[in-house]
Amino acid sequence: MPRPGAFHRSRLLRLLVLPVLPLLVLASALTAPTGAVAADSKYGYSRYDQWSWLTTHNSYASGNAGSPMNPDQSETIKQQLEGGVRALMLDTYDPNGNGPVEMCHGSNLFCYDDFKVALLTIVNFLKKNPQEVVTVFLENYASQETLTRDITNMLNASGGSKYLFNQNKYGIFSNNWPRLRDMVADDQRLVIFQDSWDDTALGSGTLMNTWTHTVENKYGYGIKGTPNGCAVRDHSQPLNTKTMPGTKGLTPLFTMNQFNSDEIDPAPSAPRDNGSALKKRIETCKDVAERVPNFVAVNFYQVSDRSGITPMSAVDDLNIAGYVYPPDPAVWVVNGKQYRSTVGSNRCMVRGDEFSDGSGGLVTQRACADPVPSSHQWTATKPDYDGKGYYWIKAGNGTCLTVPYNNGTPPGNGTQLFWWPCETKNFSGSQLWNVMPNDAGRSYYFVNQWTGKCLALDPATATAKAGKVVQAACPSR
CATH class of the missing domain: 2.80.10.50 (Trefoil (Acidic Fibroblast Growth Factor, subunit A))
Known part of the structure; x- marks a missing residue:
């Protein structure tokens, strides 16, 4: 021609x-269709470390939980999952010394509910939504024996043990994180981290240690402060770590905390933190970490100070821009x-x-x-x-x-x-x-x-x- x-x-x-x-225009919506092809279309060729997830801080501490502490969320865990949240931060305590493990805020004096209730809610969500992956971060104060016993008993009783992610199945320390579509196909869709001890085998899965798999920025920024910068949190490797120490090929997951635990009542600052400041913090942390965050953790995830920007939309934008095509x-x-x-x-x-x-x-x-x-x-x-x-x-x-x-x-x-x-x-x-x-x-x-x-x-x-x-x-x- x-x-x-x-x-x-x-x-x-x-x-x-x-x-x-x-x-x-070129990328489709992120809602998940059904069937085996759905995992391909939703996640493409993205590995677990190449996707971003809306994360709630103190997910159990909702306004209707009856605790005297000021809440960090206004919805129950079930409502959060149904609203698009895919990672939960839970604080686990053992007030009675021998179980059951409870979710408490600040100390074992202010407890909300049994941990097994939250875990059952998550398992039921996974059963109803076969394309979804849920991650749980445990800030743990219970003994290893009590926590592992409660998790084992609940997963076995609910039929959820098959969902618990097994890092050895994929050899992540040499091969890196698996592709999400493979995790979906294998039903390895419940990922649990704990910060108290080394990786622990639990049935056919693993309770993974937070600090040998992830990096985090600091979450507090002073009373009446505004979130800025992206300083690394104590216990964490540097945010721009490319391969976790002691491994041959494990990319650390990056948790970006965007909430202020220094304030007695987090509700007034949540809209400010979740709108313009959130977008700015993501850009700042992208430069520091040299990658986008995997987990964007916020209080009151539904609110924002800017029309068209919410934590959910910010995470969707990250996944649209970083989508990995097969x-x-x-x-x-x-x-x-x-x-x-x-x-x-x-x-x-x-x-x-x-x-x-x-x-x-x-x-x-x-x-x-x-x-x-x-x-x-x-x-x-x-x-x-x-x-x-x-x-x-x-x-x-x-x-x-x-x-x-x-x-x-x-x-x-x-x-x-x-x-x-x-x-x-x-x-x-x-x-x-x-x-x-x-x-x-x-x-x-x-x-x-x-x-x-x-x-x-x-x-x-x-x-x-x-x-x-x-x-x-x-x-x-």
């Missing part, structure tokens, strides 16, 4: 310029200047044969090469004019990745792309691409401004010496 002259391109794009495609013809690993497909067998995007008139050439796929020759090199660069946030994808010879003109009609899926001189005077959507990071920037997909289609490897020709690189549907959830 020959390219038009500058006049034709300019006229076409005055008629067919498309708006910037926001990520929210291997897909439209998802590419960018290794230096080499674009490597996530499907096929070691296939890279290559500048292929030149057209007979010397005007440009085809874009193909071949086996990746090391060192990377010029014909395999591509870079995303800003155009010489205002591309409104879009990029050229430039070949090693300085030309641009281009969608065929197709007589002015946006071509469909399967259209082979080509390399062509970059337009420096006229805005040409066929040469502009929205660069969408995936997997925390370890891979990408690229959306053409004109057609709304994605740069993709053609699976049908992936075994050919010079297969096709085409535009196709963007990865879907």
Whole structure:
């Protein structure tokens, strides 16, 4: 398909310029459908450490629990789970010295309920919601014997023992955290941490130690203070720890505390903490920890001081932006200047044969090469004019990745792309691409401004010496 002259391109794009495609349009809602495919669509290829979870501080301390202490939440644990909370912070005590374990606030003088009641609530939620994963953090003051006995008895009696996560099943200290969809398929959907002793086997699962698996920031910031900075909490490894000490490959989970335990009554400050300040704190902690938080812990999770921003929406935004797509013809690993497909067998995007008139050439796929020759090199660069946030994808010879003109009609899926001189005077959507990071920037997909289609490897020709690189549907959830 020959390219038009500058006049034709300019006229076409005055008629067919498309708006910037926001990520929210390309990603579906985060509500969980049912069935085996649902875990793939909800979590994609994300590992447990690559997802973010709304977390409630002192989850048991709700306003209707009858304690004289000021509450930290206004809903019961059951209501919190139904409202989208997926991680709970519980304080466990043994007021009687031999059980039952109770959930208390500050000391064993102010207790709310038996821990087994909360655990049964969680198990029942998991039974009704087979795609969901719930994490529990225990700030524990009970003995190891009493706590493990109560948990064992309750899980066995409720049929919930099968849900308890077993770190040895996945070899996390060498292999890192499992993918969430695998945890769902294996029914390993109840993750429990405790801060009192080393990892403890419990039936077929594990009570994991908080400080050998997670990092945290400080939660207090003074009476009438405002949350800022991201200092590391005592007992925690530095927030930017990449691999937990003593392991070969375990990425620490990052808990970002966004509440003030210095205040006697946390309710008045919760709206302020959960709105604008929360978004700011996430950005600050992202810079310090060099990653997004896995657990965003707040008081009164439903309230905020800013319309459109809640703890739930903030967590959803993190999961939308960091969503990890499974291997897909439209998802590419960018290794230096080499674009490597996530499907096929070691296939890279290559500048292929030149057209007979010397005007440009085809874009193909071949086996990746090391060192990377010029014909395999591509870079995303800003155009010489205002591309409104879009990029050229430039070949090693300085030309641009281009969608065929197709007589002015946006071509469909399967259209082979080509390399062509970059337009420096006229805005040409066929040469502009929205660069969408995936997997925390370890891979990408690229959306053409004109057609709304994605740069993709053609699976049908992936075994050919010079297969096709085409535009196709963007990865879907």
